[in-house]
Amino acid sequence: MSICVPEPTRWAVARIRDGLSYATKRFFHEHGFCYVNTPNITTSDCEGAGEMFQVTTLISEAEKLEKNLIKNPPPSEIDVESAKLIIKQRGNDVAQLKSVKASKQEIGAAVAELQKAKENVLKMEERSKLQPGIPQKDGKIDYSQDFFARQAFLTVSGQLQLESYACALSTVYTFGPTFRAEKSHTSRHLAEFWMVESEMAFAELEHDMDCAEDYVKFMCQWLLDHCMEDMQFFADKIDKSCIDRITMSAKTPFARITYTEAVELLTEAVKNGKKFENHVEWGIDLASEHERYLTEVKFQKPVIVYNYPKEIKAFYMRLNDDSKTVAAMDVLVPKVGIILSTLNLYR
Incomplete structure (x- = not known):
């Protein structure tokens, strides 16, 4: 006979994950997106997404x-x-x-x-x-x-499959497990996690940012409306400010700044005595400490950074008229950093 000892934190996380999974599907359904099942075992890679786990017999x-x-x-x-x-x-x-x-x-x-x-x-x-x-x-x-007569891997992204579906269905999304064989064994770099990916045909960067902000706000409001008991447990036991941050994210418009403006703000902070472990200059990939400064100190709310240098983004990102930046964006939130990124944009 085995006895299962209750673990309140684990069960609270499970209930919240269940609620957010349902909310994700509801959001995209209400916004006209078609759900697509992308393969977990694939022979395709996704550049820059991370090292892949190989599937072999x-x-x-x-x-x-x-x-x-x-x-x-x-x-x-x-x-x-x-x-x-x-x-x-x-x-x-x-x-x-x-x-x-x-x-x-x-x-x-x-x-x-x-x-x-x-x-x-x-x-x-x-x-x-x-x-x-x-x-x-x-x-x-x-x-x-081998079993598939070629190299096969656990998926790091369903992007390629979504792009093909978007050509016919316009707005599509997938939501499922993703696998990354990253060398960094930290709580921020999981080997397996669930990821939402969406593709919109004929969309501009502004539409992309609006959709991302609407999705985050919808999810935060869902937590407040349907998971408050578990959120209160987290506020009492783990993070006293979590409900305040969720409420702020649900009610407050996100700040939107270009990558160039972000670097200027970080450079100004350095001049005023702020010390970063990672050097600040135009062209760098923003580090976690830079993202947290922007969200927790400068704006104290979620921030969308867009128009990144083309050298630090994927080759397929749409080149802007300045020929130096691309139409890419990241959603940054306090205490975490990046939670959403652009996948693909075409002109």
């Missing part, structure tokens, strides 16, 4: 083969040659029986023995080729022997 098959070869070693060349001599002998037996005009039954039995000897040699030759370890070809792993 080669290792388990190699382990099985190694155990099998230890228990039942493959035949040697001498064994194969000896088996071939038996074929020759069985062939001679058939010829001898035919020459003396033996009965069909006797000849048939001899032919069967000959066929059996040939099949045995084929099996021995095939088994003699078996080598322990992962199969290789030209010094590289031979994925043609």
Whole structure:
């Protein structure tokens, strides 16, 4: 008999995750998005999204083969040659029986023995080729022997599949598990997490920012309306200001600044004595400390930063008229940092 000890924090998190999952689907449904199931196992990558977990049966098959070869070693060349001599002998037996005009039954039995000897040699030759370890070809792993006959991975993003659906359905989204084999083992870099991804065809950056802000506000308001008991538990036991931040995010318009304006604000803070571990200059990828300064000190609310340098964003981001920045945006929130990012924009 096992006894499960209650863990209030875990159960509160489970209820909130359940509520937010439902709220996510409701938000996108009410805004005309079509839900798309994207694959968890894929042969495609997503640049810059993170290292990928590989899905393969080669290792388990190699382990099985190694155990099998230890228990039942493959035949040697001498064994194969000896088996071939038996074929020759069985062939001679058939010829001898035919020459003396033996009965069909006797000849048939001899032919069967000959066929059996040939099949045995084929099996021995095939088994003699078996080598322990992962199969290789030209010094590289031979994925043609794998389950999918090619490299396969756990998904880091459903972006590619969503883009193809958006071409036909205009507004689509997916919501499911995502896997990242990141080297950083911190609470901010999970190996598995659930992610919302959406694609809007014929949308401008302004539409993207509006949708992102509306989604965050909707989720925050949902917590206040439907999960207040659990939120109060977190406020009492873990973070006293969590309800205040959620309320502020739900009720207050987000600040919107360009990347250039963000760097100018950070540079001004440095001049006024603020010290950052990461150097501030135009062209850097904003660090977590920079994001938290903007959201917690400067604006004290969520901030949308947009129009990033093209060098630090993906190649497919739409190039702005200045030829230096791209139409990309990130939603930053206090205590966390980035929670939403642009995926793709076309002109």
